[in-house]
Amino acid sequence: MSSSSSSSSHGQAPTAPADPPSGYPALGADPIDGIRLLRVPAVPTAVVRVTGVPMSELTGVFDSVFGTVLPRAFEAGLAPAGPPIALYTDAVEGPDSVVDLEIGFPLRAPLAEQVGAEPIEADGRRVVASELPAGEIAVISHVGSYDDLGPAWGDFMGEIAGTGRAPGLPFWESYVTEPSPDMDPATLRTDLFCAVRTPDDEA
Structure with a gap:
């Protein structure tokens, strides 16, 4: 998994959701380097x-x-x-x-x-x-081969727990980079999104 899919080296995990970027569901030109929490519209x-x-x-x-x-x-x-x-x-x-x-x-x-x-x-x-869906979500970018998405998701789910939340359904992938036969798979960007819930949601 690309290092861009891990927030362990980027300080404390976020604890409160932010507004999404104006182009949501697109997250901008640069990969999301470290987990973010957003409160988004449908x-x-x-x-x-x-x-x-x-x-x-x-x-x-x-x-x-x-x-x-x-x-x-x-x-x-x-x-x-x-x-x-x-x-x-x-x-x-x-x-x-x-x-x-x-x-x-x-x-x-x-x-x-x-x-x-x-x-x-x-x-x-x-x-x-x-x-x-509308609501609170966690997002991060994975830069690398599609073959590495499984481990990237595993790491992402673990990082969600570090925000005091639990991953839920649905979760989704956005394939930001359009693949082509002659491109380097290591350059593929996939944004990962997951609905999250807090302990209060379980009450």
Whole structure:
């Protein structure tokens, strides 16, 4: 994992959420070096929702969604407001790990206002309206290969505990750097987001 995904060398963890940057859900041109807490508004999204996906099959799902399904939405007038995202709504860990997730893009206006009510489908999947949740979240940037995202998430979840909060659902990734065949995977930036709760939330 890139050193940009760790806040251990950047002083005490934050204890109070800040306002998000004006371009949220984009976090700015520079990677977030050290965990931050933000209190954010809901953001509309256009996504393909998939459930019960084994982790070993995720690459094929992403290829289908980004290569076949979402291009149909672009043809219909979809205008993303930021980098592509994958929002995980459930995850079962273990030898047979499976996840439920939404893959797509954030929007400035709800999906129906951009493309109308006509269903957008391809490859047996449909584009639907959803949203990034409002509330308190933790964020950090990972700079490095997608193969290192698992360890990056593990470190991030541990750092959330250092803020006096607990990670919750959903959590999501924003793929800030658009990959290309000839690029160095070590330069890929992925912003990690996680809904968090405090002990008071459990009361």
